[in-house]
Amino acid sequence: MALDPATVRRIVTLARIRLEDAEVPRIQSELNGIIGWIEQLNEVDIDGVEPLTGAAQMALKMRDDAVTDGGYPDKVLSNAPERAGPFYAVPKVVE
Amino acid sequence: MSYTIEGETGLWEVVIGMEVHAQVISRAKLFSGAATDFGGDPNTQVSFVDAAFPGMLPVINRECVAQAIRTGLGLNAHINVVSRFDRKNYFYADLPAGYQISQYQHPIVGSGTIEIELADCSTKPIGVTRLHVEQDAGKSLHDQHPTKSYIDLNRAGVALMEIVSEPDLRSPEEAGAYLRKLRTILRYLGTCDGNMEEGSMRADVNVSVRKHGEPFRTRCEVKNVNSVRFVMQAIEAEARRQIQVWESGGIVEQETRLFDAGRGATRSMRTKEDAHDYRYFPDPDLLPLVLDEAWIEELKATLPELPDAKRRRFMEQYGLPAYDAGVLVAEQATAEFYETVAKGRDAKLAANWVMGDFFAALNRTGRTIETSPVSAASLGKLLDLMADGTINGRIAKEVFEAMVDTGDEPAIIVEKKGLRQVTDAGAIDEAVDKVLAANAEKVAQYKSGKERLFGFFVGQVMKAMAGKGNPALVNEALRRKLS
């Protein structure tokens, strides 16, 4: 399944990575090289195989319902590129 | 008669499905130890996990899982012993990680049912497709600065239950009844406070229209409607809009719309061109959620009596009509109040008092059942004073008003105000004689056949006795003296 330029555009948009039009052919060719190589997996007989989502083989642990965190707004805001008082600030979002 | 809207080309049926987001009652968030309280200062209830700092990991809150199971049980739904968390990927300023942890393919709760009650006291089962657990997003404030949006992450990561119904609803009334019933069940279970104003319960409504007997047509989703009334208005407005589109030869596009309560109309949301590619995949930071059957049984055993069961019991045990039982079980506190009043007393009379004078007093004073000046025990004592003949029904209303005003016990009010019912035959005869003497003309009219005047005489005697006369004895004395 080779990627066409429109798919490359769609993917970079989904990933929110700016890509100049001039770069599309290069990225397209790189991605196609990798995807083409990945497609060797089509040789594998996967009939009846349950997918393995992770390497951890155990039960999901749970936390108690207790307030043990938060309450440090200055710490969560200290690395913000832009803050406005107690808020993070971003370019205005129009809904 | 089913609900239809008349268009130019005939009658249209409305098809409605609901997606309700209910905020789970828990102290801490779904995957972090930050607090969930409403109304905290901005970004004070935020952990590094909630703000998606590098290297932060989710660990699930057991109580949030328990709440989802309780809710599933309360909706007579199938609990999935194995469920899973997926990431829903999209960029938004108030979604810190760039993904929401949700349950896409394998929700914790499968299909169930909610029975709704309609105005004519009929009931209708509405299918629940699924319930899943997910994180809430933060809040964007767009009105604080001309060119900036401000982000508060206090809500980010709070647990939500998304409860999805089948498209079984057929009118705004049914949709309203569904929402109210769902809210009642959630409140009974203590899993969500159902407060739509604070946003702890939010509804997305899927609306489509069709001619009778047709398959479903294209639906639109009306997002984030924040009251039962608005949901009902939004459905009607959206249905009318779609009918107009179809009837003018157009095609209804599947889209997300917003309800503008001021204009009473829905409008299209600015479409996000890639909104539909969320790239769901199992969250690798979490493992499958495998529930212990014994835990489910334990939660089941500690569920409260739910509204449907309570309503049936009220009808059987207290002989109440369906309507009264429905009103009394709508809130758990009301039902409890009622049962305290009714215990060992005339159950129907108790229902009348609770639904009548008591509710009216709450309305008038702006109080709730929790802050009521009259306790259930006191109201019960008032009923006892009537039952043992200490006061009559009319005086009881006066005593009740005084109870509302002062919070005093009824017996004290009766004594203080001297409202004890008069049963002394001599006193009654004396009052009757006085009234008859003062109204000789009316007595003559009565005797010449104008028997309607009997009520007038009763009223006059009671007035003369300051309302305290025993009604039966007054009647008896009047009849004797007028014959």
Next chain:
Amino acid sequence: MSLTDLSLAAAREGLRRGDFTARELTEAHLTAIEALNPRLNAYVTVMADRALDQADAADAARSRGEDRPLLGLPLAIKDLFCTEGVRTTAASRILGPFVPPYESTVTANLLRDGAVFLGKANLDEFAMGSSNITSAFGPVENPWKRQGDPATVLVPGGSSGGSGAGVAARLALGATGTDTGGSIRQPASFCGIAGIKPTYGRCSRWGIVAFASSLDQAGPMARTVQDCAILLRSMAGHDPKDSTSIDRPVPDYEAACRRSVKGLRIGVPREYRAEGMPAEIERLWEQGLAWLRDAGAEIIEVSLPHTKYGLAAYYIVAPAEASSNLARYDGVRFGLRVEGEDLRDMYERTRAEGFGAEVRRRILIGTYVLSAGYYDAYYLRAQKVRALILRDFTEAFARVDALLTPTAPSAAFAQGEKMDDPVKMYLNDIFTVPASLAGVPGMSVPAGLDGDGLPLGLQVLGRPFDEETVFAVAAAIERAAGFEALPSLRAGA
């Protein structure tokens, strides 16, 4: 012998005996860093003042009679571990001036046990790479040189290239690394040191900048197997803050290094004979098997039939998870922001400028394989292949106690080689990736030199949570190999 030449274990003894102080030991390393780091670029941040404070505190504690497992031992920390109050970069521009207000669990465990942190080690950006050339802070130079060719700069491997080069050049006694598809084992092999990726779940991932959550695992890198054992014992342990961290006691790995391999069954997976693999690697592998046989182990041929599909599965799973894990770098709460016309433009500019080419490439691959219509063909299929790879290991480990393979298909290569084609670079990880996908522990131990005098490692793989057997086998190889070659660039050389 200079203090920087000591093994971690020997330095521990020296401190205990009072032969030297933690301050002297730390100063010796800081001096070495000052001399060599400008060339090697193994550290992106040197924490000299803090390290000396920690060393002084260690000396003070020792003078009060305290002893802790790592008291006063200077280490390098891969700059993927968040360190409270110290810039953490993941070798990416996008983290910009990020200073974590928290300490990762693994580094907190090391501090608890008394370690001194010399600085933050360079790496491939977001741990994505096998040669440490994708770092936003520039490449790391391998301290080893080809015989007779001191001019050619070789890569240290990656992604833990700064950790590997730093430990090899004696700029630290040991280092933390992380391994997602070979990022500890391959640079260990390239730099002639030992390194272990423990079982997935053994070390907490909390506070480590995530690359691929279902694969990432922290582990130690050091010049001896025993040193790795000492470090892993401190790093490992259950962490309630990580849902995938296992609640199991941490064994005495150091004791395991002294275990005999007599009677152990060692598997040789026939599928690890890669096409075009240099004959000297093949020979070294045979030699390793012979050493183990001589030590009393039984060598058994086994089959891991899905080995050849490991890399392709990995290059679906890891980028998919990365595309999601790296979505948080959006210019809102931390790190770099590049202003734009609106929110979306800000995101796109920030992420285009903040991420390097390889990271962008992997995000795009990951986005693609998860996108509508492709999920089943790529991601779901890869997860099923992953299940088959785990099954291969499970079946093999029913017959053998450990597996022995080469760590990498080549020795360190020159900067600039294998750069033209991403896939060629990915092939470096062909022997390390299957264990990552299965979550089993794997260790690289230096076993010999190639014809150019460059170090080559052998890889020992073990059953889940049986790092002890891995240490025992690796230590047996280490003893037999008697690897004493030294890199030409090193402190005091």
